[in-house]
Amino acid sequence: MSGTWAVLVVAALGCYGLKLAGVSLPAAVLEHPTVRRVAELLPVAMLAALVVVDVGGAGGSYAVDGTLLAGVAAGAVALLLGRGLLVVFVVAVLVTAGLRLLV
Amino acid sequence: MGPSSQPPPGAVDVPAVRRAVVGIGLYAAAFGTTFGAVAAAAGLTVAQALLLSVVMFTGASQLALVGVLGAGGGAAAGIGAALLLGLRNAFYGVPVTEILRPAGLARLWTAHFVIDETTAMATAQPTRAGGRYAFWATGLVLFVAWGGGTVAGAAVGTALDTQRLGLDAAAPAIFLALLWPRLAAGRRALVVALGGAAVALVLLPLTPPGVPVIAAAAVAVLAGLRGPAVRTTAEEGS
Numbered sequence: 001m002s003g004t005w006a007v008l009v010v011a012a013l014g015c016y017g018l019k020l021a022g023v024s025l026p027a028a029v030l031e032h033p034t035v036r037r038v039a040e041l042l043p044v045a046m047l048a049a050l051v052v053v054d055v056g057g058a059g060g061s062y063a064v065d066g067t068l069l070a071g072v073a074a075g076a077v078a079l080l081l082g083r084g085l086l087v088v089f090v091v092a093v094l095v096t097a098g099l100r101l102l103v
Numbered sequence: 104m105g106p107s108s109q110p111p112p113g114a115v116d117v118p119a120v121r122r123a124v125v126g127i128g129l130y131a132a133a134f135g136t137t138f139g140a141v142a143a144a145a146g147l148t149v150a151q152a153l154l155l156s157v158v159m160f161t162g163a164s165q166l167a168l169v170g171v172l173g174a175g176g177g178a179a180a181g182i183g184a185a186l187l188l189g190l191r192n193a194f195y196g197v198p199v200t201e202i203l204r205p206a207g208l209a210r211l212w213t214a215h216f217v218i219d220e221t222t223a224m225a226t227a228q229p230t231r232a233g234g235r236y237a238f239w240a241t242g243l244v245l246f247v248a249w250g251g252g253t254v255a256g257a258a259v260g261t262a263l264d265t266q267r268l269g270l271d272a273a274a275p276a277i278f279l280a281l282l283w284p285r286l287a288a289g290r291r292a293l294v295v296a297l298g299g300a301a302v303a304l305v306l307l308p309l310t311p312p313g314v315p316v317i318a319a320a321a322v323a324v325l326a327g328l329r330g331p332a333v334r335t336t337a338e339e340g341s
Binding site: 004019052059 | 134147154159181186188194201215218271282286297303304310319320324326328
């Protein structure tokens, strides 16, 4: 249990440290073109990977839940229709929960 | 001042900012509730979930970390994923510092609120005064809604079956919604997203939880390093 606390505290303080570095470091360091490009692309690659892992099976083996996949797909349709985060969230959860009631 | 009247130049359009902040607060409460429920399902206590929302205070990193821990991943993989995702906040520091110009100790608490939403709201305002107001209005409302949502979600997640409520679909849907606007940056972003997804898909059954997400970061680093000196030259030449 204390192991979990340690992980959480280290990760949380680390994320705060990154924010603090951002408002403290000279802008020239952060505005280096290569550094900027990598920083802009990092969340793109990682968010895509997180979607795949969450849908494809987070536990270290492939395990696709059809109702969850359908919910996320419905959320993707909402995004295509130009809806915001809140709508996407509600659509994904309701479709998944609704399908689980039926099947 | 009516809703359609334009503010004089240099003034802060308080009603417009407040309307946007209400929307962000609702979203943060919903997202925070999801995070709390996912954290509880991953075995975290309410206090542990709240610690992340108060101290880490950056949603994607929090959700990624509890996802890794919940899947039985190692500490290093969880911390690594959270930090790599949180790295973007450092870069938000540049525009935010230009607008808020925090000096001395003010940097310590200003830094804590430098996240996606506050940066977007602050940089969207035409004046520095407007940017400062939008930053703090967004940051404080979001902080409260996020923390409150986390406690509610963790309590619900401990008491109810989150699978039945479909809340396990919320995390990937939120990741997708956070990814979406970044794909508009161009073909390069789309290629990197597909590359990251492919790496994760291949490594998923081969590596411990968390590793596929960290490995996907390598795609971004490679693409960024090899990136368009072409584009920079073209911009300078034009």
